[in-house]
Amino acid sequence: MSKMTPQCKMTSHTFLSDVPCAFFCLWLFCLIGLFAPATAQQTVIKPGQMWLDTKGEHINAHGGGILFHERTYYWYGEHKVGGAPGNKAQVGVHVYSSKDLYNWTDEGIALEVSSNPDSDIAKGCVLERPKVIFNAKTKKFVMWFHLELKGRGYSSARSGIAVADNVTGPFTFVRSIRPNAGHWPQNVTPEEKDPKSIARTKAEKEKFSGGPSDKHKQFNILGSHMEGGQMARDMTLFVDDDGKAYHLYSSEHNSTLHISLLTDDYLDHAGSYVRVFPFRWMEAPAICKHEGRYYLIASGCTGWSPNAARSAVADNIFGPWEELENPCMGVNPQNQLGPEKTFGGQSTFILPVEGKPGAFIAMFDIWRPKDPITGTYVWLPIQFEGDRFKIEWMDEWDLSVFLHR
Template identity: 75%
Template structure:
């Protein structure tokens, strides 16, 4: 009987090894350790103790899944192909008075580790329940353990009472501020010419700037930055966080004014900062954008659409970013010049069915190239060094 038991265990282990994923298949369902499609949308990766942790929006079926019904999920992996469900890192609240009450909009959660405080810090785009996309706030949560549970601290609008470093005299003009406040924020989040005629920055200075699509970035010196779409999505802000990563420092810049850049994702390679973003077309895909700078506060230079090729499953090419939208740029552990561009393929009519498009980034003469692959693995970077 002992021999039979040992043989059964060996057979089970062997079958499990054979079922382990060994490649990425962009746009296809991606099973976790339980065989369920990974549920971590609009997410980002935190690397800790040689392990990848993927945080994202936990969706449910149908259109109701576009609002937060569960919270932020977290998965762990050693190889990036196979992911273990670690549960809900931050649950939404059953208290209707909470900023993160069930039914709020909680998007693009990102987690970073603060080596000075030994805390894990989560930021996310938050819209208060029942207010549509009018709140435009940033949520902050903290944990002692990377998988949580995370404790929600508060939500804020960034940099209240502070002007950006590159503010202009016109933006400080009290008459333009008063005129814009009189509009009572009657602006859309989609591209219009109206925004350029009003001083949205100045009108929000006292109460804090709007913050929607966002990401976090920790530089080589340990300083952390919050990048977010602001001013009714018309302009991107890059803001230095405080040393504990729990607030804005008041030091920030406006970049790409009236270029309507959302879904920011950033990386640093060979001393240069690279940013990928998208235009503002709601759930529908559009052409990706890429930019480069020598310092994180700029000046930034637009490089154009980095995408090349065509998604063979849906026929969508560079003009639609293969059907996806950027969410994060992931540095691969132990490999130089190895970065993965993470995109979400949204399915708003059945939110839980959203897919993930992960593709390798190629750096070519100071520019980026993201080429469609039906299937690929990490050996790509060894075959295609910079």
């Protein structure tokens, strides 16, 4: 009898019992390769560097925010298209998921822009800074974002609202609005209710810039928008310990920040809001709550160019707010930019780390308007010191930094 090819040891229950070992090992290797992730598991965060998802592609979720739901983090952000300069939405809102904050899985497009040219979110509109919160009463996921109608530049200054039954969507667009139409803020002054100053401001026909100028102080922009609703551009959402949700947005041609309570279903403004930091030109707001106090990060208004970060603290979300110093420290070696330019980035969200009380991550975007898809992300741990906090540059870091605080 001729010598037989050596066989692998198999049970009588496997169809591979007579397959040569070499062939079986090759088959197993190919099978493992087929289902293996495209990139190695990441164990650190590297601020400012290209951040690859589990398929090996740069994460496409700019100006985003994060929701923690059922033991998983979900990162929602603006989907950018390569080679398309500017900020016109061509696709919609992208969403990624992660269990550990290092490795992110592409979950697809959560909200698509519309092919209907009459839709408020028609392809080519401006759709910025999407944020998603979960309503425990309605069991709905609610998305808000800054919206500029197609073809109108930045004159619309609206808030878009969408809802979904599932955390990754698809989200259904509900409507867009200007906040708090017909309502005065809690801290309104008699001068802001003056009909003559309102009429005088309306006669200007919105001839104001979206950046710092002395003209804004000479007119009653708040009063001129009371009936139709206040302007809303850069924004974020915040859910407090009692389940109440708030919308923070840059208003009055970006000159003043508004903080507004939402209705119980999170789908509208409740008509209760305040003006804060008047004529301080605060945009890109991000907020968190630590040991009973509210902390804010924001930026100045310099278009796509970075500027020095702002910070503030309050005992009540409606204020009064105390403005603090620039919280940033250190230099980003990739572009040699330090605190005076916020490492080259701009704030977008403050992320509480689940299961680690007092652990928060400041999220920033490095914008690249000529090719927005190449924009990168700067995530850095927040360090609290009394009623202040600081954000120190790190070339790379992991969540263990919070164990030593």
